[in-house]
Amino acid sequence: MKHTKEKIKTLKLKENHEKSKLVRNQRKLENTSNTLEASKRQYSTIDSRLQTLQAEYAAASNDFNKTDAQLKTRIRQVFKNQRTGMFELLLSAKDLNSFLDFIYFERIIIRNDYKKMVDLKVKAAKLAKMKADIEAQKEYLEKTIANMNSQQRDIQRAIQENRNMINRLKTDRAAYERSEKELERQSANLQSMISKGYSHSTVKISSSGFMKPIAGRITSPFGWRVHPIFKSRTFHSGVDIGGPNMGSIRASNSGRVIYAGWYGGYGKVVIIDHGSVNGHPTTTLYAHMSVTKVSKGQTVTKGQVIGLEGTT
Secondary structure (H helix, E strand, O other): OHHHHHHHHHHHHHHHHHHHHHHHHHHHHHHHHHHHHHHHHHHHHHHHHHHHHHHHHHHHHHHHHHHHHHHHHHHHHHHHHHHHOHHHHHHHOOOHHHHHHHHHHHHHHHHHHHHHHHHHHHHHHHHHHHHHHHHHHHHHHHHHHHHHHHHHHHHHHHHHHHHHHHHHHHHHHHHHHHHHHHHHHHHHHHHHHHHHHOOOOOOOOOOOOOOOOOOOEEEEOOEEEEOOOOOOEEEEOOOEEEOOOOOEEEOOOOEEEEEEEEOHHHOEEEEEEEEEEOOEEEEEEEEEEEEEOOOOOOEEOOOOEEEEEOOO
16 A cells, blocks of 8 residues: 555656646747747748838849940940941031030930949849848748747647646546555455454464565665655555565465455465564565465464465
């Protein structure tokens, strides 16, 4: 029953541990979701800005191409006029001032067109750089959003795993609590049975004291112990021995068998009454046997095989 109580306590600690993890993961999910939403808003703003820049860049490129075409037309016209000859151009003019004005304005127009082209080229270059920067930001945000979505899915999976684990632990704990109640009932019956079975036996016990009932390493000693993970302290009222499978279990001392058989959560059990030891009624209980080799009422001696090791 101590083992069951310890198991219930351990399951409660694990359950609380999982609940703490669940709270942390829920907070993490909330932070990730907030960051994701902020990144999406930023992405939307940048995407809108990029579309505007693309439109401005297209307009600047179109203006540049138009101005370039106009400039080329004007330059061709100048060369054409030069081939026609300045003399013919002079003859076609109304007067000298008209001729000079024509030459002057033609040069002014070409110079202005060229300057406009240079300005448009500079503007297009600036727009292209801004467009490249925005595209880089957009690409970065796309990766950030993809990463955030992945993190969000991972956290959601972790939260579901936490919830599943909590439900499993609750189910296990409920089963152990039912088992604990049953063991408490069995323990009370066992105490009553031992009290009734105790007969102030005059069996002479060995003066060398009690022996270890089976060869093997003690996996859990009698007394207080600390849980390796949760660091909780529990009292263990028995001794667990990791004996060989189907190994012989021997009477720790001489006495009379007051019970041999199946006993609920204890599995196959043998209980030996050793009479009074140092003024105290003493019994030993050997639980979880695979086979019992003695029967109720039988007298046994120290070291006698009373059953075989098992996991019942």
